[in-house]
Amino acid sequence: MSRKSRDTETRINKEPLSIGRIAMYVCLFIGALIMIFPFYWMITGAFKTWTEVNKIPPTLIPENPFNLENFIYAFKTAPFGRYFINSILALIGCIVTCSFTTILAAFAFSRLRFPGREFIFSLLLSLMMVPYEMIIITNYRTIVHWNLHDTIWALILPFMSSIFYTYILKGFFDSVPESLYQAAKVDGCSDWKYLWRVMVPMAKSSLATIILLNAIATWNSFLWPMIATNSKEVRTLPFGLYAFMTEGGQRNERMMAASTIVVIPMIIIFLFARKYIISGMSRGGIKG
Amino acid sequence: MRIRLENIVKRFDDNTAVNDFSAVIESGELVTLLGPSGCGKSTMLNMLSGILYPTEGKIYFDDDDVTFMSSEKRGIGLVFQNYALYPHMTVLENICFPLEIKKVPKAERIERAKKMAELVHVEGMLNRKPGQLSGGQQQRVAIARALVKEPRLLLLDEPLSNLDARLRIEMREEIRRIQLETGVTTIFVTHDQEEAMSISDHIILMKLGVLQQYDKPQALYDQPANCFVADFLGNPPINKVAGVVQDGKVLLGEDKIDSGIKVDVADGTRVWLSFRAESVILDNSSSLRAKVIMTSVMGKEVITSFDLAGKEVRGYMDANAELQRDQEIGIRFKNSGVFVFDYESGERYL
Numbered sequence: 149m150s151r152k153s154r155d156t157e158t159r160i161n162k163e164p165l166s167i168g169r170i171a172m173y174v175c176l177f178i179g180a181l182i183m184i185f186p187f188y189w190m191i192t193g194a195f196k197t198w199t200e201v202n203k204i205p206p207t208l209i210p211e212n213p214f215n216l217e218n219f220i221y222a223f224k225t226a227p228f229g230r231y232f233i234n235s236i237l238a239l240i241g242c243i244v245t246c247s248f249t250t251i252l253a254a255f256a257f258s259r260l261r262f263p264g265r266e267f268i269f270s271l272l273l274s275l276m277m278v279p280y281e282m283i284i285i286t287n288y289r290t291i292v293h294w295n296l297h298d299t300i301w302a303l304i305l306p307f308m309s310s311i312f313y314t315y316i317l318k319g320f321f322d323s324v325p326e327s328l329y330q331a332a333k334v335d336g337c338s339d340w341k342y343l344w345r346v347m348v349p350m351a352k353s354s355l356a357t358i359i360l361l362n363a364i365a366t367w368n369s370f371l372w373p374m375i376a377t378n379s380k381e382v383r384t385l386p387f388g389l390y391a392f393m394t395e396g397g398q399r400n401e402r403m404m405a406a407s408t409i410v411v412i413p414m415i416i417i418f419l420f421a422r423k424y425i426i427s428g429m430s431r432g433g434i435k436g
Numbered sequence: 437m438r439i440r441l442e443n444i445v446k447r448f449d450d451n452t453a454v455n456d457f458s459a460v461i462e463s464g465e466l467v468t469l470l471g472p473s474g475c476g477k478s479t480m481l482n483m484l485s486g487i488l489y490p491t492e493g494k495i496y497f498d499d500d501d502v503t504f505m506s507s508e509k510r511g512i513g514l515v516f517q518n519y520a521l522y523p524h525m526t527v528l529e530n531i532c533f534p535l536e537i538k539k540v541p542k543a544e545r546i547e548r549a550k551k552m553a554e555l556v557h558v559e560g561m562l563n564r565k566p567g568q569l570s571g572g573q574q575q576r577v578a579i580a581r582a583l584v585k586e587p588r589l590l591l592l593d594e595p596l597s598n599l600d601a602r603l604r605i606e607m608r609e610e611i612r613r614i615q616l617e618t619g620v621t622t623i624f625v626t627h628d629q630e631e632a633m634s635i636s637d638h639i640i641l642m643k644l645g646v647l648q649q650y651d652k653p654q655a656l657y658d659q660p661a662n663c664f665v666a667d668f669l670g671n672p673p674i675n676k677v678a679g680v681v682q683d684g685k686v687l688l689g690e691d692k693i694d695s696g697i698k699v700d701v702a703d704g705t706r707v708w709l710s711f712r713a714e715s716v717i718l719d720n721s722s723s724l725r726a727k728v729i730m731t732s733v734m735g736k737e738v739i740t741s742f743d744l745a746g747k748e749v750r751g752y753m754d755a756n757a758e759l760q761r762d763q764e765i766g767i768r769f770k771n772s773g774v775f776v777f778d779y780e781s782g783e784r785y786l
Binding site: 349 | 485486508512513514516517518520523537581
């Protein structure tokens with residue numbers, strides 16, 4: 149594998165730069181620039197003063213790159229620290245519970261034999277067709293009914309399981325040869341132990357993909373937290389940012405500092421785990 | 437451990453995979469379940485391992501009725517065609533895993549696993565993952581994993597079919613060596629007659645779920661119970677010429693050529709005359725005539741194909757005879773390796 153990729157690499161490097169290739173690189177460069185520039189603008193903007201942000205012509209590099217005033221302001225006026233903790237709590241809560249139920253469900257649908265297995269699974273799959281906005285109404289009613297409105301639980305409870313992730317993981321479990329299961333069974337291995345000692349470690353990269361997708365979705369989720377929470381104590385970052393925007397007035401440099409706080413953790417995660425995200429995307433045929 | 441199978445029947449819906457199968461496998465023997473694909477040998481193995489339960493009949497391990505006992509209580513080791521090693525575990529962890537399940541203390545299981553690894557000659561690669569091993573090495577690890585809990589019975593399901601030809605010969609000798617060293621009763625499933633012949637104490641030959649013959653390898657070859665057994669074993673395959681019995685003689689082909697073979701069945705019975713390539717002798721004084729089609733040199737031997745009563749057959753001929761194409765020769769048969777079977781039922785008459 150590694151030798152093969154090295155071969156292709158040298159082959160590409162040796163190839164003369166044709167006009168087509170130059171054009172391709174130029175297009176990629178422009179595309180990358182368009183994608184990256186807003187982030188760059190946002191992050192640098194966070195370090196600028198109000199006058200500098202509104203200066204014409206604009207500066208590409210902040211005059212004082214260590215100006216943390218905007219961040220301090222953001223943390224002072226809105227409890228971004230609290231939002232951050234809430235986001236992390238919701239994230240951990242969702243990932244832990246959802247991964248757990250996903251693993252169990254995927255294993256059951258993939259390996260255990262019980263009457264109606266196929267029927268139940270296709271029923272669940274068909275539920276994926278129901279638009280999210282529709283579920284919000286019933287979820288909201290449930291949450292209110294259980295007196296969980298405006299609590300962290302409201303952010304976690306509806307996302308404790310996922311048909312979609314179950315479907316991805318079941319696909320992987322299905323590809324594990326049945327003989328591994330039989331070999332373990334003959335040795336007296338219980339289903340529970342087999343799942344955690346054999347299946348889950350083998351599914352590491354699928355699980356990583358699921359966890360990452362889940363993390364991104366939870367971190368960025370806006371609509372549900374806006375509906376399910378109200379007070380500052382339980383707001384998550386995206387909703388907090390929105391609130392900051394309406395409550396804080398039009399001060400772009402402050403907004404950019406707040407946005408940077410929201411976005412940075414995900415960018416860091418992406419940089420570390422992009423191998424898993426990309427492989428998961430291409431394997432599962434998921435569109436991001 | 438002695439295994440007794442009594443009238444085993446296994447049906448899948450309307451399809452009978454194994455039918456009225458009875459056999460006794462003696463303790464410490466290596467017995468091969470041999471047969472073409474779909475003959476029920478893997479089904480039989482799965483019933484022995486407890487993955488499947490028989491529809492009818494009984495299975496005894498020594499005196500214990502294990503017919504419906506679950507796999508893990510039977511004390512068996514199982515080796516699969518695809519080895520079924522856990523890809524995320526090292527060789528050592530793989531071999532330790534059955535002991536881990538049995539809650540053997542860690543120090544002891546590592547010691548036992550290492551001993552097993554030495555037995556199968558993988559002691560130098562304990563920290564590698566299965567993906568870093570060759571097929572033969574993976575198979576060795578799989579055998580070690582199956583043997584580490586000291587099973588009463590070792591079951592091998594086509595363990596060599598994923599290996600290349602040279603490794604296959606090496607591994608089958610290894611399996612035999614390991615089996616003799618441990619003395620574990622072993623059942624080996626294969627569709628490869630050569631594999632079966634070379635390593636087994638006894639062979640059970642099956643066809644369409646029915647036991648055809650259960651005997652020593654050489655006996656299966658020398659004294660086939662029926663036409664199927666004779667056809668299945670031997671390389672080159674046994675020669676078959678259709679004939680009819682008249683006055684106790686087997687007459688071959690449309691022209692009713694006297695083969696010189698005598699058989700005690702009713703006149704007019706349609707039969708197969710089957711003979712091994714080594715059972716035919718060049719003898720130009722013989723009245724049984726044949727025509728040479730071609731000769732091919734197979735290393736130290738010369739195999740000649742010739743036309744006998746309209747059918748192409750093959751025999752090992754005298755290399756010095758320098759037979760030419762279309763040359764007419766006389767042949768006769770040796771006393772061994774010549775059989776007469778019923779044309780329809782395959783029942784053996786001679």
